[in-house]
Amino acid sequence: MFIVATVAVLIALVLAVSRAILGPSVFDRVLAGNSVGTLAILLLAVLGFLTGRPEWLDIALTYCLLNIIGTLAVLKYFRYGDLAYDDEKEQP
Numbered sequence: 632m633f634i635v636a637t638v639a640v641l642i643a644l645v646l647a648v649s650r651a652i653l654g655p656s657v658f659d660r661v662l663a664g665n666s667v668g669t670l671a672i673l674l675l676a677v678l679g680f681l682t683g684r685p686e687w688l689d690i691a692l693t694y695c696l697l698n699i700i701g702t703l704a705v706l707k708y709f710r711y712g713d714l715a716y717d718d719e720k721e722q723p
Contacts, residue, residue: 633681640677644670661705668698 647670651663672691679687708714 633677637674637677637681640670640674644674657709658706661702661709664705665698665702668694668702672698 644667647663647666651660651667654660654663672695675687675691675694679685679691704714707716
């Protein structure tokens with residue numbers, strides 16, 4: 632059962648990478664990158680249980696937090712052009 636899940640995640644991973652390469656806009660590529668990160672987390676969890684090492688789930692959770700922070704940082708950079716952008720500077 633876990634082998635079928637692993638194959639399904641790998642197929643979804645190939646599709647997400649193809650969207651990241653062929654995406655027409657920057658935001659499509661960012662979304663595909665986030666999807667690749669999420670699928671990598673799923674793959675880590677499934678492979679951890681396939682090999683009998685459920686402690687890989689801790690690594691997957693850590694990577695999940697890094698994926699969220701990285702995606703938010705990339706989106707902020709593409710929106711404002713700077714990671715240190717402060718909204719309070721523009722108000723009179």
